[in-house]
Amino acid sequence: MSVAPGEAAALPAAPTPVFLAANLLVCSMLWSTSFLFIKLSGNINPFVLASIRGLIGASALLVWFTVQAKSIRPDNGQWHHWVILGALNGWIPNVLVAHALTQIGTAPAAMIQASGPLIVAVLSHLLYADERLTPRRFVGVIVGIAGMGILIGPAALPDSGISAWGVLTMVATALSYAMANLYVRSIKQADPARLALGQQICSAIPATVLALVVAGPSAFVAVPGSAPSLLALGIVSTALPILLFMRLIRRAGPTRASMVGYLQPVWTTILAVLFLNEIIGLREMIGGAVVLSGVALVSLSGRIRSAR
Helix, strand or coil: CCCCCCCCCCCCCCCCHHHHHHHHHHHHHHHHHHHHHHHHCCCCCHHHHHHHHHHHHHHHHHHHHHHHCCCCCCHHHCHHHHHHHHHHHHHHHHHHHHHHCCCCCHHHHHHHHCCHHHHHHHHHHHHCHHHCCCHHHHHHHHHHHHHHHHHHHHHHCCCCCCCHHHHHHHHHHHHHHHHHHHHHHHCCCCCHHHHHHHHHHHHHHHHHHHHHHHHCHHHHHHCHHHHHHHHHHHHHHHHHHHHHHHHHHHHHCHHHHCCHHHHHHHHHHHHHHHHCCCCCCHHHHHHHHHHHHHHHHHHCCCCCCCCC
8 A cells, every 4th residue: 555654554454255266366367368378479589578568568557547547656766666576577577488488388387387386485484474384384385396396307307308498497487476476575665556567667678678689679570460469468468467466465465465376377278278279298287286286285274364
């Protein structure tokens, strides 16, 4: 919540089960479409794709702020929050995901990214006294790690046919998102919607600069041919879910909010089978189920607490 200078920041109200379930469901469904739209965008350079995604997402949020007649300036000059979130929750994972999806399928990529709540749980245990791992959550982390072993272990074998680079890229993506979740919790006074806007602005600018330097202006020539998919990626898969997620993470805390990662691979797998004709192997199904079981143990134990 935005607080005037000098005022004490009010703690967000504890989320109700209905609020938590509805926001998790909608947010995960929206975010899961990102893998689909990235695939449908064709062979666009990952830096260019991250640039366009950020620009469209930021533009959509700017329109929303204009309609609401809200200020777009950062709360109390918190530009540094915008820059950090723009990197950890914006251009870095956007580039990584776009590259990873040129190496591996969308379903296994989403299953690997689903390990994010496990990373959040471990780091929260180390950083926050009220987010300590209970025995049940500790077991969940171990189970989740075992599932990740099933998913990514074969990539270490030379004849597995699995791209080790694609797998590692998705692990790095999960780590980046986890760090962003924890960072949002550390922000004491901020409007979640304005954080979302700032994140997209500070994701679009660095991604565009990097795209021009790394790929060159000619790499943007392919953009008009994929305009429908890119528009959907920027609005449906980016601007809308980030608005919901920023609100959720400040109401429910990083561990609960990261349950989005528990639901996202389910929707992603369904979309991959229906629209991309991907075939999900037995190993992916077993590994994904084990990872999600671990995430469930981590995320669904204990009472729901508000972020502090």
